[in-house]
Amino acid sequence: xxxxxxxxxxxxxxxxxxxxxxxxxxxxxxxxxxxxxxxxxxxxxxxxxxxxxxxxxxxxxxxxxxxxxxxxxxxxxxxxxxxxxxxxxxxxxxxxxxxxxxxxxxxxxxxxxxxxxxxxxxxxxxxxxxxxxxxxxxxxxxxxxxxxxxxxxxxxxxxxxxxxxxxxxxxxxxxxxxxxxxxxxxxxxxxxxxxxxxxxxxxxxxxxxxxxxxxxxxxxxxxxxxxxxxxxxxxxxxxxxxxxxxxxxxxxxxxxxxxxxxxxxxxxxxxxxxxxxxxxxxxxxxxxxxxxxxxxxxxxxxxxxxxxxxxxxxxxxxxxxxxxxxxxxxxxxxxxxxxxxxxxxxxxxxxxxxxxxxxxxxxxxxxxxxxxxxxxxxxxxxxxxxxxxxxxxxxxxxxxxxxxxxxxxxxxxxxxxxxxxxxxxxxxxxxxxxxxxxxxxxxxxxxxxxxxxxxxxxxxxxxxxxxxxxxxxxxxxxxxxxxxxxx
Amino acid sequence: xxxxxxxxxxxxxxxxxxxxxxxxxxxxxxxxxxxxxxxxxxxxxxxxxxxxxxxxxxxxxxxxxxxxxxxxxxxxxxxxxxxxxxxxxxxxxxxxxxxxxxxxxxxxxxxxxxxxxxxxxxxxxxxxxxxxxxxxxxxxxxxxxxxxxxxxxxxxxxxxxxxxxxxxxxxxxxxxxxxxxxxxxxxxxxxxxxxxxxxxxxxxxxxxxxxxxxxxxxxxxxxxxxxxxxxxxxxxxxxxxxxxxxxxxxxxxxxxxxxxxxxxxxxxxxxxxxxxxxxxxxxxxxxxxxxxxxxxxxxxxxxxxxxxxxxxxxxxxxxxxxxxxxxxxxxxxxxxxxxxxxxxxxxxxxxxxxxxxxxxxxxxxxxxxxxxxxxxxxxxxxxxxxxxxxxxxxxxx
Numbered sequence: 001x002x003x004x005x006x007x008x009x010x011x012x013x014x015x016x017x018x019x020x021x022x023x024x025x026x027x028x029x030x031x032x033x034x035x036x037x038x039x040x041x042x043x044x045x046x047x048x049x050x051x052x053x054x055x056x057x058x059x060x061x062x063x064x065x066x067x068x069x070x071x072x073x074x075x076x077x078x079x080x081x082x083x084x085x086x087x088x089x090x091x092x093x094x095x096x097x098x099x100x101x102x103x104x105x106x107x108x109x110x111x112x113x114x115x116x117x118x119x120x121x122x123x124x125x126x127x128x129x130x131x132x133x134x135x136x137x138x139x140x141x142x143x144x145x146x147x148x149x150x151x152x153x154x155x156x157x158x159x160x161x162x163x164x165x166x167x168x169x170x171x172x173x174x175x176x177x178x179x180x181x182x183x184x185x186x187x188x189x190x191x192x193x194x195x196x197x198x199x200x201x202x203x204x205x206x207x208x209x210x211x212x213x214x215x216x217x218x219x220x221x222x223x224x225x226x227x228x229x230x231x232x233x234x235x236x237x238x239x240x241x242x243x244x245x246x247x248x249x250x251x252x253x254x255x256x257x258x259x260x261x262x263x264x265x266x267x268x269x270x271x272x273x274x275x276x277x278x279x280x281x282x283x284x285x286x287x288x289x290x291x292x293x294x295x296x297x298x299x300x301x302x303x304x305x306x307x308x309x310x311x312x313x314x315x316x317x318x319x320x321x322x323x324x325x326x327x328x329x330x331x332x333x334x335x336x337x338x339x340x341x342x343x344x345x346x347x348x349x350x351x352x353x354x355x356x357x358x359x360x361x362x363x364x365x366x367x368x369x370x371x372x373x374x375x376x377x378x379x380x381x382x383x384x385x386x387x388x389x390x391x392x393x394x395x396x397x398x399x400x401x402x403x404x405x406x407x408x409x410x411x412x413x414x415x416x417x418x419x420x421x422x423x424x425x426x427x428x429x430x431x432x433x434x435x436x437x438x439x440x441x442x443x444x445x446x447x448x449x450x451x452x453x454x455x456x457x458x459x460x461x462x463x464x465x466x467x468x469x470x471x472x473x474x475x476x477x478x479x480x481x482x483x484x485x486x487x
Numbered sequence: 488x489x490x491x492x493x494x495x496x497x498x499x500x501x502x503x504x505x506x507x508x509x510x511x512x513x514x515x516x517x518x519x520x521x522x523x524x525x526x527x528x529x530x531x532x533x534x535x536x537x538x539x540x541x542x543x544x545x546x547x548x549x550x551x552x553x554x555x556x557x558x559x560x561x562x563x564x565x566x567x568x569x570x571x572x573x574x575x576x577x578x579x580x581x582x583x584x585x586x587x588x589x590x591x592x593x594x595x596x597x598x599x600x601x602x603x604x605x606x607x608x609x610x611x612x613x614x615x616x617x618x619x620x621x622x623x624x625x626x627x628x629x630x631x632x633x634x635x636x637x638x639x640x641x642x643x644x645x646x647x648x649x650x651x652x653x654x655x656x657x658x659x660x661x662x663x664x665x666x667x668x669x670x671x672x673x674x675x676x677x678x679x680x681x682x683x684x685x686x687x688x689x690x691x692x693x694x695x696x697x698x699x700x701x702x703x704x705x706x707x708x709x710x711x712x713x714x715x716x717x718x719x720x721x722x723x724x725x726x727x728x729x730x731x732x733x734x735x736x737x738x739x740x741x742x743x744x745x746x747x748x749x750x751x752x753x754x755x756x757x758x759x760x761x762x763x764x765x766x767x768x769x770x771x772x773x774x775x776x777x778x779x780x781x782x783x784x785x786x787x788x789x790x791x792x793x794x795x796x797x798x799x800x801x802x803x804x805x806x807x808x809x810x811x812x813x814x815x816x817x818x819x820x821x822x823x824x825x826x827x828x829x830x831x832x833x834x835x836x837x838x839x840x841x842x843x844x845x846x847x848x849x850x851x852x853x854x855x856x857x858x859x860x861x862x863x864x865x866x867x868x869x870x871x872x873x874x875x876x877x878x879x880x881x882x883x884x
Contacts, residue, residue, distance in 0.1 A: 015762040075537030084523040090745040125770040282555040283774030307590040310773035311746030
């Protein structure tokens with residue numbers, strides 16, 4: 001107690017608060033993994049990491065490119081002549097080649113339906129640094145950003161911790177596939193108004209983490225209209241842009257801006273980008289703030305001094321992304337492999353009775369385990385989560401850590417392991433589902449097979465509350481004759 | 488050697504043209520470029536240091552590219568800790584578990600402020616000090632800087648008395664002083680603090696239970712006596728609350744690698760460590776760079792040679808510059824470290840008490856003579872007429 005008091009006087013409030021957000025269960029799972037990590041030969045019973053949204057499917061392409069392009073590194077015989085100039089380069093504008101290559105890459109990822117100005121590319125310490133930086137630029141302590149739920153847990157730290165900015169959730173629900181509605185936006189905005197909190201902007205991750213879905217063009221236009229009308233900022237986190245692996249097509253906010261169809265003050269539009277997900281390079285800390293607001297670009301550029309990209313890395317990325325042929329091939333192949341992995345994973349899950357939200361992007365699926373809950377509460381979700389970690393030995397992330405409004409959803413990552421490990425993970429899931437089949441059915445009175453099997457002792461509430469495994473979560477619950485008879 | 492009488496008759500302009508010829512001074516960027524040949528040679532001989540090289544390195548690419556753990560690569564921390572020890576003559580060792588990354592020295596300064604102080608709190612900073620402290624320590628943190636004025640009368644040495652006086656004044660103005668930040672070796676002075684001074688400062692902060700942040704980013708640029716004394720050595724000698732002691736480090740000056748953004752926060756306070764580590768997510772060192780440096784620094788023979796050679800070349804360059812300046816009658820503060828000298832041009836000022844006169848002189852030097860030096864006022868020095876000149880930012884010729 002004395003020590004705690006002492007620390008509170010001795011250190012900053014930031015240091016002694018838990019604004020870093022690491023007490024969230026999102027990070028607990030990582031700890032479980034860290035203490036007992038799976039390894040195919042050394043620790044085959046260990047916890048398999050499915051809580052880390054990494055993209056590890058295309059490293060062989062990168063390897064090939066590196067071997068063919070030794071001059072891309074300042075540490076090879078071919079590249080060492082550049083070592084000195086690069087090692088002393090600390091200009092916060094960043095290497096021109098780097099910015100040009102990144103701008104070009106961003107365009108290609110958006111199928112060239114938008115183009116990006118290299119002079120608006122500002123570096124930051126990863127996406128983490130980019131989010132914090134944009135919050136510092138746009139808001140004062142006490143101001144707020146609206147964020148649709150469920151959202152990436154790191155936002156609590158990145159946007160709020162050192163900035164003093166608040167986050168106000170815009171609640172989205174599974175009943176309409178978590179689409180952001182104007183009603184929900186207005187409700188969140190109202191909440192802020194009533195609490196006398198100044199809303200400075202809306203942050204929309206698109207594609208979404210954890211959902212893996214994209215925002216439709218219509219919705220995007222509606223969001224632009226909403227923010228424009230309220231004169232608040234629209235920050236689009238597009239760090240998963242290149243992970244869109246199937247229809248519908250991804251629409252970037254940049255396209256909306258360039259189309260110039262709807263009324264919009266460009267000074268309110270900002271994009272967060274990174275190479276951590278699209279390229280699979282989280283270690284390289286390449287974060288980008290791209291703003292259409294000149295004052296923000298200027299301020300952010302000065303702030304980037306606190307988290308510039310290593311010039312060694314800028315140089316490598318500049319080389320790699322300037323290779324048009326390679327980039328085009330990479331983008332196509334990455335999409336293909338993600339699509340395959342996603343399809344394989346979701347099909348196998350469906351076979352054991354687990355459904356996921358229909359998704360076409362991201363490195364994860366949003367798994368529906370609501371009917372495995374003893375009751376529809378977050379406590380029950382935590383109980384189930386601990387079972388998944390400790391018994392099934394998989395690190396997945398519970399929906400509550402994403403501020404999801406409904407218990408029972410889990411984010412499961414699929415792109416950070418090889419096929420063999422994926423197979424092991426799936427077999428563990430299958431074993432668990434088979435074991436718990438008996439435990440579940442009497443309670444939920446649900447059907448495992450595709451044919452509808454009704455029990456006369458089934459309760460109305462059970463049927464109405466829990467969609468069966470034979471239905472996709474986003475289709476309406478079919479009215480069974482039994483139910484119809486009762487109503 | 489020029490006749491000093493003749494020197495008195497030279498215009499400022501011709502004085503500096505002469506100076507430029509004598510010393511080969513060019514731009515004023517504050518970099519250590521004297522030893523790149525050594526590093527380039529090493530790089531060519533050690534392809535395994537890069538994750539991009541055939542056979543040796545590329546096998547590690549995937550693991551490194553994925554590595555974003557804010558603890559940092561273990562090997563990286565171990566080697567940086569070892570380097571820090573070597574730069575202090577092996578007189579003290581550093582614990583790799585206390586090494587926290589940050590976005591360059593810039594990020595390190597800001598991070599330590601976020602950990603130690605709230606908006607409105609203050610840190611004492613002896614003048615003259617590095618201009619960007621105004622941004623790094625204050626901008627996004629809301630922390631105030633209270634300058635502790637040091638004067639040429641005692642070679643700008645920071646004294647306990649001066650710090651005490653500044654502290655008292657702050658107390659009276661109801662400002663909450665959270666600590667003292669000292670840059671040792673000093674930028675822009677190029678001097679190092681002696682053991683006695685350091686001890687008195689440590690005792691001071693301990694008495695007042697405020698923090699002592701020691702920016703030691705120029706530690707390995709000490710090129711002549713007196714020997715460098717690190718705060719890490721002092722706390723081994725005297726009993727002090729270690730929770731108050733923190734070191735800032737970087738490879739930008741000692742190794743000449745500012746582009747690589749290697750900042751380090753080293754704290755003896757476990758809570759600060761933990762907090763700093765979490766904050767490092769906002770400015771981690773690129774894993775590609777961590778890997779390269781871990782390999783480079785693990786080559787003991789190379790590092791020892793590099794440190795010796797760097798010292799030697801800095802000494803030579805420093806000597807050449809100060810001799811050249813002497814020959815035109817310009818004195819510099821006696822210094823034994825850093826990549827610059829603190830030049831005394833007071834007698835060239837039209838009005839020795841005026842900072843306007845200093846700016847006028849500066850404009851002449853920069854515009855007419857095309858020599859980039861930094862005016863003392865930008866370092867918040869109390870007396871006009873002093874200028875910082877860099878000497879390590881181009882190769883040997």
